[in-house]
Amino acid sequence: MLSQKTRYAIRAMQHLADNYGQGPIQLAQIAEAQNIPAKFLTTILSELSRFGIVDSQRGKDGGYRLAVSPIDITYGDLIRLMRGSLALVPCASRFAHEKCKNCLEEGDCRTRALMLEVRDRTAELLDGVRLSDRIDPVPAQVDDQD
Amino acid sequence: MLSQKTRYAIRAMQHLADNYGQGPIQLAQIAEAQNIPAKFLTTILSELSRFGIVDSQRGKDGGYRLAVSPIDITYGDLIRLMRGSLALVPCASRFAHEKCKNCLEEGDCRTRALMLEVRDRTAELLDGVRLSDRIDPVPAQVDDQD
DNA sequence: TGTATTGTCTACTTATTCAGTTGAGAATAG
């Protein structure tokens, strides 16, 4: 699961993408529109700013804007940035690869091939959609069946 | 990421699958072969037993065995059992669907469609491989690039 | 110059989850 913080970051970035090229957007406005606790959002936006993916401006009429065109930011980028990896297990990560603790040797691992496949396919999907893409919302789920 | 407990559960189940039809396997043996803390494994196996996916037998020469043929257990089943869901966000889960906390209305959600696609594709892969399948291990990763 | 505004940063706090242990108990074989 994505953490709450990652989800907030995604929504904040969508908000900035929707207002790209329109001058700085204030934190308070994002917080309200996206239903994110304002104080927590400061942590998140400062972090994104340190990552260099948003620019910030202080003082009157200050705020935040994307540092990069929304066409150049994928959902995969955002999740990797906030969470470190798209993979289900450390040994199946491609950018943050490390040995799974207490596991057998990687060469003997019975699931790594499958986990790599899942991570690759997930990356393909998440890197295929950009912040500039308008995604049609799917109707809310009614049934309760995963 | 999968929790350590989920990863232990998967390895324990693989061990039982490898010894399917050969009488009960003792916890201590699984723990040693799979490098899992024995006491923790009791918690895990008892849980799996309560789920009805393994049978246990107490007393001398007791142990555990799969309650179901390994051909009828997929990796997706195991992860869902231990983690509750394959999805990246609660609202994209199909079997454990619930609203994401502090989110916008589902009908307005900009990422749900994408998250549903990821979860469906992940499920397809994970439910396509069974405990009975012998997966060829992938050579250990050398480079560090996810 | 100075004051209101808006973001930055470090350091908490509090809640939750994870990982694992303890220890008493119950079934079974012999």
Add this chain to the structure above:
DNA sequence: CTATTCTCAACTGAATAAGTAGACAATACA
């Protein structure tokens, strides 16, 4: 009836997540 093996509830300690507090820095504008 005893040794073995699983069962179960409760507990602990560590890590992570989620969020808050509050002092500080930059900027605009008067």
